[in-house]
Amino acid sequence: MVNTWALLAIHAILAVISAGHALLYKRDSRSALGWIAVCLAYPLVGPLLYYLFGINRLRTRAYQIKGVPHRRLKIGYERADNVSPRTTETLPPALSAHTPLALLAHSSSAVTHRPLVMGNTLHAFFDGDSAYAAMLDAIAQAKHTICMASYLFETNQTGHTFIDALAAAQQRRVEIRVLLDGVGEMYSFPRASRLLKKVGVRVARFIPPRLIPPAVHINLRNHRKLLVVDERIGFTGGMNIGDRHLRIRPNGKPGIADLHFQLTGPILDQLLAVFNEDWSFASKEPAEPHSFRGQSDGNAICRVITDGPNEDIGKLAMIMTGAVALARQRVAIMTPYFLPTAELVSALQAASLRGVEVCVILPSNSNQPLVHWATRNMLWELLQYGVHVYYQPPPFAHSKLFLVDDDYAHFGSANLDPRSLRLNFELVIEVFNNEFVSGMGEYFERIKKISSEETLAGVDGRRLPVRVRDAIAWLFSPYL
Numbered sequence: 001m002v003n004t005w006a007l008l009a010i011h012a013i014l015a016v017i018s019a020g021h022a023l024l025y026k027r028d029s030r031s032a033l034g035w036i037a038v039c040l041a042y043p044l045v046g047p048l049l050y051y052l053f054g055i056n057r058l059r060t061r062a063y064q065i066k067g068v069p070h071r072r073l074k075i076g077y078e079r080a081d082n083v084s085p086r087t088t089e090t091l092p093p094a095l096s097a098h099t100p101l102a103l104l105a106h107s108s109s110a111v112t113h114r115p116l117v118m119g120n121t122l123h124a125f126f127d128g129d130s131a132y133a134a135m136l137d138a139i140a141q142a143k144h145t146i147c148m149a150s151y152l153f154e155t156n157q158t159g160h161t162f163i164d165a166l167a168a169a170q171q172r173r174v175e176i177r178v179l180l181d182g183v184g185e186m187y188s189f190p191r192a193s194r195l196l197k198k199v200g201v202r203v204a205r206f207i208p209p210r211l212i213p214p215a216v217h218i219n220l221r222n223h224r225k226l227l228v229v230d231e232r233i234g235f236t237g238g239m240n241i242g243d244r245h246l247r248i249r250p251n252g253k254p255g256i257a258d259l260h261f262q263l264t265g266p267i268l269d270q271l272l273a274v275f276n277e278d279w280s281f282a283s284k285e286p287a288e289p290h291s292f293r294g295q296s297d298g299n300a301i302c303r304v305i306t307d308g309p310n311e312d313i314g315k316l317a318m319i320m321t322g323a324v325a326l327a328r329q330r331v332a333i334m335t336p337y338f339l340p341t342a343e344l345v346s347a348l349q350a351a352s353l354r355g356v357e358v359c360v361i362l363p364s365n366s367n368q369p370l371v372h373w374a375t376r377n378m379l380w381e382l383l384q385y386g387v388h389v390y391y392q393p394p395p396f397a398h399s400k401l402f403l404v405d406d407d408y409a410h411f412g413s414a415n416l417d418p419r420s421l422r423l424n425f426e427l428v429i430e431v432f433n434n435e436f437v438s439g440m441g442e443y444f445e446r447i448k449k450i451s452s453e454e455t456l457a458g459v460d461g462r463r464l465p466v467r468v469r470d471a472i473a474w475l476f477s478p479y480l
Contacts, residue, residue: 118301219309
């Protein structure tokens with residue numbers, strides 16, 4: 001009896017603390033209410049689940065170095081910090097003369113506090129075969145430094161090819177740093193970090209699970225993918241390292257459709273700054289200096305946008321909502337997971353009502369059924385306002401692309417779902433360039449032509465059991 005009362009007392013204390021935290025610091029009311037119920041209803045287990053999955057706010061080491069004090073009780077609100085309503089950035093003439101683009105550039109500058117940089121060259125890869133070939137060639141030619149980050153680094157045939165290439169660069173005395181997500185690398189065994197360390201490559205793991213001291217967060221994952229070689233050539237996009245991104249895998253099955261990009265120019269300086277911040281946080285080492293060594297002979301104007309459950313939370317959704325609000329001809333979205341914020345949904349609805357062509361392409365066969373079902377439950381909100389939704393045929397499409405009119409684009413690691421927009425550390429490249437956007441627009445149209453269009457009648461005509469299933473999945477959308 002004494003033990004029972006002691007356990008109840010402990011639960012009462014933990015439940016009040018955890019439920020109070022959710023009440024004060026969660027910014028999504030459904031998420032807050034759900035977690036409060038879990039914390040109060042399930043003795044001891046509820047507060048533990050909230051600790052593991054519910055506390056999604058992290059201040060990066062680099063942010064702490066800046067000397068900005070923590071909030072009271074060292075608990076941060078789920079909101080972006082250091083967002084300025086004004087910016088004094090001087091825009092390139094090509095943008096300043098174009099009012100919508102100038103407004104987009106100014107809003108992104110105010111949110112990101114990174115400048116637009118000119119002189120960049122971009123090249124798109126539409127499958128892992130070509131992307132990996134270019135990345136491995138860059139590694140083979142490396143003379144000074146290799147900085148690499150990946151959410152998944154599988155130790156299958158492709159993974160071993162990259163490990164061998166990094167080992168050869170290590171033998172040439174190239175300075176190599178590889179950052180792996182502490183949970184993502186567990187998708188494959190043996191873990192890539194062990195194999196890389198065996199060949200002498202420096203590896204850091206981003207928030208790896210551990211028992212002592214306790215660190216068992218499942219969320220707060222580093223979902224960024226980037227490679228920068230010799231501070232002169234870079235790669236980023238949606239592809240991890242592994243056989244899954246090949247056109248045909250070694251087992252004969254088709255791989256995942258995805259996009260990846262090669263970059264040269266001053267934008268690499270911003271990519272390296274993001275990598276160094278993440279590396280410093282994960283390795284507890286001081287951030288290393290870097291300087292752009294490549295050429296600036298391209299014509300693309302770019303900027304890095306970071307988003308994550310730290311001081312960058314909500315920034316990407318804010319920028320995208322603003323971009324949609326300024327669209328005049330078209331908005332094109334390609335994403336594997338689609339559970340946008342209410343603000344972005346409203347912006348897409350309003351854009352369609354004022355005559356903008358708004359198209360969303362999703363995969364017909366998702367690797368995340370719960371997300372797919374939840375999306376089906378909310379599509380009517382867009383379809384009834386004239387937004388066009390298409391389902392891309394197999395294989396599973398992991399591509400992420402955002403186009404506005406003829407001169408503005410996003411690409412990178414972020415999906416349009418709560419996990420990307422609230423729980424993961426993401427990296428996106430913002431591009432102002434007609435030639436690049438036109439080329440990606442042609443790719444978007446090619447995919448649209450082979451895709452099947454969803455209709456409001458089709459969504460409304462789902463059988464009752466399917467509608468119930470989709471609605472239940474949608475209830476959990478803040479946690480997916």
